[in-house]
Amino acid sequence: MADTYWGNQTETTTFLLLGFGDLPALQMLSFLLFLVIYIATVAGNTLIVALVVTDQHLHTPMYFFLGNLSSLETCYTSTILPRMLASILTGDKTISFNGCFTQVYFFGALASTECYLLAAMSYDRYLAICKPLHYSALMSTKFCFQLAAGSWLNGFLATAVFVLFMSQLIYCGPNIIDHFYCDPVPLIKLACGDKHQMILLDFIMACVFTLPPFLLTLISYVCIIANILRIPSTTGRQKAFSTCSSHLIVVTIFYGAIMTAYMLLKVKTLIILNKVLSLCYTVLTPLANPLIYSLRNREFKEALSKALIKYVAFLRKQREW
Numbered sequence: 001m002a003d004t005y006w007g008n009q010t011e012t013t014t015f016l017l018l019g020f021g022d023l024p025a026l027q028m029l030s031f032l033l034f035l036v037i038y039i040a041t042v043a044g045n046t047l048i049v050a051l052v053v054t055d056q057h058l059h060t061p062m063y064f065f066l067g068n069l070s071s072l073e074t075c076y077t078s079t080i081l082p083r084m085l086a087s088i089l090t091g092d093k094t095i096s097f098n099g100c101f102t103q104v105y106f107f108g109a110l111a112s113t114e115c116y117l118l119a120a121m122s123y124d125r126y127l128a129i130c131k132p133l134h135y136s137a138l139m140s141t142k143f144c145f146q147l148a149a150g151s152w153l154n155g156f157l158a159t160a161v162f163v164l165f166m167s168q169l170i171y172c173g174p175n176i177i178d179h180f181y182c183d184p185v186p187l188i189k190l191a192c193g194d195k196h197q198m199i200l201l202d203f204i205m206a207c208v209f210t211l212p213p214f215l216l217t218l219i220s221y222v223c224i225i226a227n228i229l230r231i232p233s234t235t236g237r238q239k240a241f242s243t244c245s246s247h248l249i250v251v252t253i254f255y256g257a258i259m260t261a262y263m264l265l266k267v268k269t270l271i272i273l274n275k276v277l278s279l280c281y282t283v284l285t286p287l288a289n290p291l292i293y294s295l296r297n298r299e300f301k302e303a304l305s306k307a308l309i310k311y312v313a314f315l316r317k318q319r320e321w
Helices: 002-007 024-054 061-078 081-090 097-130 132-138 141-166 184-189 196-229 234-263 268-295 298-320
Strands: 014-017 094-096
Touching: 014 097, 024 061, 024 081, 024 268, 024 298, 061 081, 061 097, 061 141, 061 268, 094 097, 097 132, 097 141, 097 184, 097 196, 097 234, 141 184, 141 196, 184 196, 196 234, 234 268
Parallel strands: none
Antiparallel strands: 014 094
8 A cells, every 4th residue: 555655746847956055145255165176176186186197106006096086076076066966056956866876876875985095006006015026916907906906896786776665755845955956865864655775775874885995094194193102213204104194095085084973864953964074074085185296206207397397398488489
């Protein structure tokens, strides 16, 4: 009888993303702010990928993973910001059923992939600092490709199964999502009928794709810090810590924001804080990555300087012709 009842309801074809509410006075300011962030994010991460590909000195495991991370961040922010910008500019907060689930899929797949890529990068730093004599043999080109490919494939395949099950739910009631993107948890709560199994599956997926890589990252940095503290010279400790400090900052921002945001999902009174934290790992982290890695990395700054010198020389030749 329950199935018959829900089947007689009109199924939802669109969802309404409330975003940050109606703020007409701040509409143009917020649009310009997010537009600048999006352009800077795409430009910064694309620059990192281009330098990693073209500069021979950056053809190392650390920069290979950094290139993967920058490619991911470009895609990651592109699943959220263009739709948000269009909503702010036009005032149309609706998103189609297919569009919402497409966003859920790419958001989930890329977030899962990022967790494992960050873990792979921390493992790379662990080998470089704690086992330097065996680093080249352990972190071979083949192994790097396997780690990166495994991260991408696991994230996209597992999320595809999750979204496939999620799309089988019937949506016939409220269609309002109090968020600026299609977050899986509030979306599942809008479904009609029994959704406890789907909530359980979402919890299991979140644990599988956050806890193991987080624990691996945590263990790697505990070993790294312990090893650095055993270095007798201050210069040696500073040099060793500088090779992993940028990655540690990114990991702290990403996991700190995402874990706190998901713990606040059940607290309705803190929904605004939840949205702000969600901005940290969906918008600000992709923007911060190129800034953190470029400003704190000597090799990257040297590669950028060489690229700029070559570009200026190319422009001079063009003018002479």
